[in-house]
Amino acid sequence: MIKCPECGSEDSDEDVKRAEICCRKCGVVIEENLVDMGPDWRPTNPGEINKGIRVGAPATPTIHDRGLSTIIGGNKDIHGGNISARSRAQLWRMRKWQRKIRISNSTERNLAFALGDLDRVSSILGLPRHVRESTSITYRSALKRKLIRGRSIEGVVAASLYIECRRSKIPRTLNEISEALRVTKKEVGRTYRFLSRELDIKLTPTSPVDYVPRFASKLGISIETQTRAIEIIKKAISKGLTSGRGPNGVAAGALYFASVLLTERKNQRDVAEVTGVTEVTIRNMYKMFVNNMNS
DNA sequence: AAGACGAAAGTGGTTGA
């Protein structure tokens, strides 16, 4: 168990889904971007589960050929000795063809690029592995259905990522994703709607509640205040005040409101900064909460 | 001086004819 650097409590909470460890007492995030320390092998097919096979890389959707290709090695024989010029030439030709076959057509090349982007971005955003994998699966099906045509690779990666984050209930805002991938927010939004229609993916609207823990820990807001913010949001939802309003705006307003109520006041600029909405929106949400929550 | 507040105009997306 890890000791919290803020309050010294040893009661920490490991959230595998969000890849975070946070303190149960004060809510501070102790560790972010957890690395899965489990074994990096796993059965590559159902039959192998029982056999307990422990070798070989797993087939992973995050590499364009699922990590199953052969790599032809260097110019030494198995004893470490040199090999003849003729064999060397042959090896060279074999490698050449291997490369060509591995990334043979435009589809494969596209996938290789896309998965590279995905890898980079998901580490920037600190996303757990399962999101990365399901994103690459989504991307593959988009590719197979020829939905990439006329769209940028980054745009479709961004959209797939956005979809999978929402599905796994660890939403990232359009802002965060578009920034990480250098795609405009507009394009991500458009592509995301297109994909969800074409691939028949139905998403439940994001609940502002899902944003609270992450925003709160970035702001250094205590668990009590977080809990209060969540209560506020739930109450607002049940009164129908949130419909049509951006979930991150609602989360921002509720966090600000809660921080004022519990005398842990944060300034609007900081809240605006981490939640990706403007101070004006926070004020509007705040006003709305104040006017409607005194019952 | 920094932060909070509000007004007003602008922007991008959705909707319904």
Place this chain on the structure above:
DNA sequence: TCAACAACTTTCGTCTT
């Protein structure tokens, strides 16, 4: 396809602490 519309942003001036 286009105009109306709501949500949100930008900008800026004023008030409060």
